[in-house]
Amino acid sequence: MNWIDIGAVDDVPVRGSRVVTTTAGDIAIFKTADSRVFALWDKCPHKGGPLSQGIVHDDSVTCPLHNWVIGLEAGEVRGPDQGCARKVETRLEAGRILLPSHILGRKAA
Amino acid sequence: MKKKLVIVGNGMAPGRMLEHLFELAPDLYDVTIFNAEPRVNYNRLMLSPVLSGEKTYEDIITHGDDWYLANGVTLHKGSKVEAIDRVARTVAAADGTVAHYDKLVIATGSVPFVIPVLGHQLPGVVTYRDLDDVEKMLAAATPDAKAVVIGGGLLGLEAAAGLKMRGMDVTVVHLMSTLMERQLDPPAAHLLEQEFEKRGIKIRTKSNTHSILGESKVMGLKLEDGTELPCSIVVMAVGIRPSTALAKASDITVNRGIMVDDQMRTNDPDIFALGECAEHRGVVYGLVAPLYEMARTIAEVLVEKPAAYGGSVMSTKLKVTGVDLYSGGDFAEAQDREEIVLRDASRGVYKRLVIKDNKIIGVVLYGETSDGPWFFDKLKKGEDVSKDRDMLIFGQAYAGGPPLDPTAAVAALPPDAEICGCNGICKSKITDAISEKGLTSIDDVRAHTKASASCGSCTGLVEKLLVLSLGEKYQANAVQPMCKCTDLGHGDVRRLIVAKQIKSIPQLMQELEWKTSCGCAKCRPALNYYLIAEWPGEYEDDNQSRFINERVHANIQKDGTYSVVPRMWGGMTSAAELRAIADVADKFQIPAVKVTGGQRIDLLGVKKEDLPAVWSDLNAAGMVSGAAYAKGLRTVKTCVGSEWCRFGTQDSTGLGIKLEKFMWGSWTPAKVKLAVSGCPRNCAEATCKDIGVICVDSGYDIHFAGAAGLDIKGTELLCHVDTEDAAIEVIAALTQLYREQGHYLERIYKWAKRVGLESIKTNIVENVEKRRNYFARFTHAQTFLQVDPWAERVSGKHAHEFLPMRSFPMQIAAE
Numbered sequence: 031m032n033w034i035d036i037g038a039v040d041d042v043p044v045r046g047s048r049v050v051t052t053t054a055g056d057i058a059i060f061k062t063a064d065s066r067v068f069a070l071w072d073k074c075p076h077k078g079g080p081l082s083q084g085i086v087h088d089d090s091v092t093c094p095l096h097n098w099v100i101g102l103e104a105g106e107v108r109g110p111d112q113g114c115a116r117k118v119e120t121r122l123e124a125g126r127i128l129l130p131s132h133i134l135g136r137k138a139a
Numbered sequence: 140m141k142k143k144l145v146i147v148g149n150g151m152a153p154g155r156m157l158e159h160l161f162e163l164a165p166d167l168y169d170v171t172i173f174n175a176e177p178r179v180n181y182n183r184l185m186l187s188p189v190l191s192g193e194k195t196y197e198d199i200i201t202h203g204d205d206w207y208l209a210n211g212v213t214l215h216k217g218s219k220v221e222a223i224d225r226v227a228r229t230v231a232a233a234d235g236t237v238a239h240y241d242k243l244v245i246a247t248g249s250v251p252f253v254i255p256v257l258g259h260q261l262p263g264v265v266t267y268r269d270l271d272d273v274e275k276m277l278a279a280a281t282p283d284a285k286a287v288v289i290g291g292g293l294l295g296l297e298a299a300a301g302l303k304m305r306g307m308d309v310t311v312v313h314l315m316s317t318l319m320e321r322q323l324d325p326p327a328a329h330l331l332e333q334e335f336e337k338r339g340i341k342i343r344t345k346s347n348t349h350s351i352l353g354e355s356k357v358m359g360l361k362l363e364d365g366t367e368l369p370c371s372i373v374v375m376a377v378g379i380r381p382s383t384a385l386a387k388a389s390d391i392t393v394n395r396g397i398m399v400d401d402q403m404r405t406n407d408p409d410i411f412a413l414g415e416c417a418e419h420r421g422v423v424y425g426l427v428a429p430l431y432e433m434a435r436t437i438a439e440v441l442v443e444k445p446a447a448y449g450g451s452v453m454s455t456k457l458k459v460t461g462v463d464l465y466s467g468g469d470f471a472e473a474q475d476r477e478e479i480v481l482r483d484a485s486r487g488v489y490k491r492l493v494i495k496d497n498k499i500i501g502v503v504l505y506g507e508t509s510d511g512p513w514f515f516d517k518l519k520k521g522e523d524v525s526k527d528r529d530m531l532i533f534g535q536a537y538a539g540g541p542p543l544d545p546t547a548a549v550a551a552l553p554p555d556a557e558i559c560g561c562n563g564i565c566k567s568k569i570t571d572a573i574s575e576k577g578l579t580s581i582d583d584v585r586a587h588t589k590a591s592a593s594c595g596s597c598t599g600l601v602e603k604l605l606v607l608s609l610g611e612k613y614q615a616n617a618v619q620p621m622c623k624c625t626d627l628g629h630g631d632v633r634r635l636i637v638a639k640q641i642k643s644i645p646q647l648m649q650e651l652e653w654k655t656s657c658g659c660a661k662c663r664p665a666l667n668y669y670l671i672a673e674w675p676g677e678y679e680d681d682n683q684s685r686f687i688n689e690r691v692h693a694n695i696q697k698d699g700t701y702s703v704v705p706r707m708w709g710g711m712t713s714a715a716e717l718r719a720i721a722d723v724a725d726k727f728q729i730p731a732v733k734v735t736g737g738q739r740i741d742l743l744g745v746k747k748e749d750l751p752a753v754w755s756d757l758n759a760a761g762m763v764s765g766a767a768y769a770k771g772l773r774t775v776k777t778c779v780g781s782e783w784c785r786f787g788t789q790d791s792t793g794l795g796i797k798l799e800k801f802m803w804g805s806w807t808p809a810k811v812k813l814a815v816s817g818c819p820r821n822c823a824e825a826t827c828k829d830i831g832v833i834c835v836d837s838g839y840d841i842h843f844a845g846a847a848g849l850d851i852k853g854t855e856l857l858c859h860v861d862t863e864d865a866a867i868e869v870i871a872a873l874t875q876l877y878r879e880q881g882h883y884l885e886r887i888y889k890w891a892k893r894v895g896l897e898s899i900k901t902n903i904v905e906n907v908e909k910r911r912n913y914f915a916r917f918t919h920a921q922t923f924l925q926v927d928p929w930a931e932r933v934s935g936k937h938a939h940e941f942l943p944m945r946s947f948p949m950q951i952a953a954e
């Protein structure tokens with residue numbers, strides 16, 4: 031797999047997220063309180079709410095539209111509801127965040 | 140005609156007596172009470188949690204105004220009885236009130252003893268007896284200020300722990316060589332001393348006070364050995380004396396207390412003495428359990444049932460959160476006694492039983508007190524313990540069987556075992572009430588049996604009885620926890636923030652033992668609000684703990700775009716503003732423009748990245764954020780009022796604009812909407828708003844606690860004022876009270892229902908000084924909050940919120 035640098039870990043707020051836009055839709059990049067980084071397609075399995083706009087807590091995010099709670103690691107819906115947000119692989123190198131190039135519609139880095 | 144019962148003193152004992160009396164004979168007496176304190180009856184035992192901030196005064200009221208009303212009792216608040224005329228059978232109070240009695244109960248309690256050293260009259264020297272004392276201590280309790288508590292007994296230590304929790308630097312000065320020497324033996328006292336020192340409270344035993352230093356107020360305290368302890372407050376907790384002056388002056392026989400027989404009668408057969416002021420068979424009591432027994436006796440005597448009080452043995456618990464200490468009976472050393480002692484230094488546990496003639500006569504437990512009631516039960520019954528002496532000290536877990544878990548231990552207690560020492564309630568009384576009356580919560584049990592309603596130490600035992608009786612059906616938390624991250628309710632958290640001076644979310648989660656690493660979407664926004672409200676200008680807002688709308692100052696829509704609503708002060712706009720809105724809609728191709736239900740205009744479907752530019756243009760035309768997303772001030776709707784309308788009585792539009800300009804920017808527990816109508820036709824619909832004003836010829840009627848969303852509810856009238864300035868003061872003060880008391884997401888009408896309209900009226904309408912203080916605090920907070928969030932973001936704040944981290948706009952073959 032080829033990887034593309036999308037920015038610094040420091041660019042994402044702690045307990046927050048940023049968006050990477052692509053032709054296939056937005057990807058939400060999350061950072062937890064202990065600075066772990068995760069990426070999911072920015073679409074809630076419920077009604078497509080932008081997960082990047084939710085509140086990040088522990089290793090999950092609460093969707094801003096109807097409060098479903100989604101696990102950041104695998105994108106699974108927690109609690110009584112069912113469903114899964116699609117996960118995007120990430121890689122960290124020297125304080126930079128990398129995403130797979132094919133996801134971004136790119137050939138190679 | 141009903142007989143007249145007069146009671147002097149409105150403390151815990153007469154409160155209990157009246158409950159018994161009304162149960163036995165609700166209509167026999169016409170009751171009048173005089174209370175030197177200017178308030179209703181409250182649980183004096185709970186003053187320490189009020190001092191420490193773990194409870195509020197409202198939480199500890201036992202008989203509120205409505206209780207007196209419902210039972211037809213006349214209560215003279217702040218009215219001290221100064222004379223009893225036994226011939227005319229009247230009492231007379233200092234304020235001139237006179238009441239005739241057929242039966243009189245003297246229940247004047249105790250007066251705290253003040254050591255008459257030099258300086259004892261200086262301002263800053265306080266005793267510890269009633270709510271006024273607590274308020275005096277709190278007024279002095281600025282963080283890092285210094286306090287000295289004289290007296291290392293129960294009261295002194297509770298005061299010291301409370302002041303420490305308020306952030307003060309506290310030293311306890313104690314005359315004897317160990318703390319609580321009347322309740323504790325030296326080894327237990329030593330453990331207690333260590334615990335207090337661990338909390339940062341300095342303890343000086345064997346120290347006698349020489350004098351209190353200072354010219355016009357307390358500056359310090361000097362000990363006999365010459366040491367000077369600088370401080371701004373001295374709490375004297377050195378003992379109490381029965382309050383007998385009134386009885387003495389009326390020729391009622393007084394020894395140490397007012398002498399009574401087994402029917403609690405004084406030498407005058409129509410006059411009874413009750414509570415700490417009474418002396419029965421040579422004993423004067425200082426704890427509530429015996430007083431409650433006396434109270435029952437008098438109630439029965441008053442309805443002419445045969446009854447006799449036979450004296451009491453007592454047990455005590457120290458009510459300092461986190462300290463487990465229990466003592467009961469007699470534990471002085473003497474020839475004829477033996478003792479059994481268990482020490483476990485590593486766990487900080489110490490237990491001692493004093494045995495005489497094969498019976499337990501004294502118990503001291505430190506560090507692990509759950510067996511207290513079990514031992515005390517044997518003590519009271521005078522049970523012969525010779526056959527299980529070997530294992531006795533290990534408690535009931537080992538009594539003839541395998542170790543039990545705590546719930547099983549309670550299950551194993553005999554039905555007549557005492558659970559609530561203060562109220563003398565045994566196990567079967569509680570379990571019977573649970574099953575017969577269908578009780579399901581601690582509050583229910585308190586209401587029906589009184590168990591756990593006084594000092595609260597037995598709450599754990601009562602909970603276990605609920606678990607045993609109800610199993611799964613019992614919801615352990617009577618208070619609804621904030622969320623799954625904690626067992627604390629909103630009220631607890633708000634109080635602890637103040638009490639422990641908590642100033643950040645991480646600190647809060649550490650100190651209040653949050654169960655998750657960084658909270659959840661329910662608690663974090665609430666905590667962020669509580670901290671903003673408590674520490675204006677000091678607390679740094681945590682953007683990541685806000686819901687997206689409050690993070691980007693616009694409302695998120697179903698498709699991920701945003702809506703933008705600028706303020707239109709009081710619903711007024713102008714051609715220039717409308718033109719600017721139209722220009723923005725064109726320039727950014729905003730798909731929908733709508734008039735809202737709140738008298739302003741909504742631009743719907745704005746792309747997130749366009750938000751700062753949209754705001755910049757709106758700012759340029761003089762408009763600011765309408766906070767249509769905020770748990771804060773939303774709209775102030777108005778009608779045209781006296782400026783135009785033929786019925787208008789006042790300038791309702793003008794007042795609405797003034798209110799909105801004064802109050803915008805404020806964060807509140809939930810959204811706050813106002814309206815001002817120019818006359819009672821009420822075209823601005825003010826009577827279904829959080830706060831509404833109806834203008835009338837003579838001024839302004841201020842309403843509050845309305846609702847017209849999920850619930851529909853007309854407002855309540857708060858008060859009438861004559862001027863606009865007075866209206867603004869009342870409304871801002873009311874909003875501040877709500878800001879300080881409301882639970883997150885609790886609208887004003889729900890808050891008002893929870894705390895009671897009366898308490899709000901007392902704080903805002905009746906007590907002018909309090910109103911001024913709330914108003915001042917609101918105004919102070921506004922100096923930090925009235926910053927237009929749009930302008931801030933136009934100038935770059937939180938820019939990352941609006942920009943993608945990176946964009947990959949189209950497919951490219953190779954980079």
Ligand code: SRM
Nearest residue numbers: 694702734735736737738739767812846847848849850886
């Ligand atoms: C825009 C508006 C509807 C309109 O087109 O007129 C509106 C729109 C929304 N209202 Fe409202 N309410 C609007 C006036 C009202 C009114 C009427 C009023 O203010 O006089 C009420 C009833 C009065 C009241 O608040 O009690 C009202 C009662 C609610 C409620 C129920 C609140 C309650 O506690 O009962 C909610 C739900 C909530 O807050 O949890 C709500 C929630 C919402 C939300 C925020 C739903 C949401 O969470 O996304 C809507 C946001 C749309 C948006 O992006 O702008 N809206 N909403 C009105 C904006 C007024 C303004 O200028 O700011």
Ligand SMILES: Cc1cc2nc3c(=O)[nH]c(=O)nc-3n(C[C@H](O)[C@H](O)[C@H](O)COP(=O)(O)OP(=O)(O)OC[C@H]3O[C@@H](n4cnc5c(N)ncnc54)[C@H](O)[C@@H]3O)c2cc1C
Nearest residue numbers: 148150151152175176183219220247248414415425426427
């Ligand atoms: C901080 C604190 C903690 C305590 N903790 C415990 C505990 O954990 N366990 C326990 O068992 N006990 C505890 N006590 C003791 C307990 O509160 C008292 O034993 C009990 O309140 C005494 O009740 P009472 O009705 O006799 O008197 P009080 O409750 O003192 O009431 C007397 C009332 O009479 C009024 N009064 C006096 N003179 C007049 C007059 N001439 N005219 C009109 N009114 C008058 C006074 O203002 C007062 O309101 C504690 C006490 C304090 C102060």
Ligand code: SF4
Nearest residue numbers: 696697735736848849
């Ligand atoms: S009533 Fe309010 S919350 Fe419901 S759809 Fe209309 S705007 Fe949205």
Ligand code: FES
Nearest residue numbers: 074076077079093
């Ligand atoms: S779209 Fe996410 S919870 Fe409904």
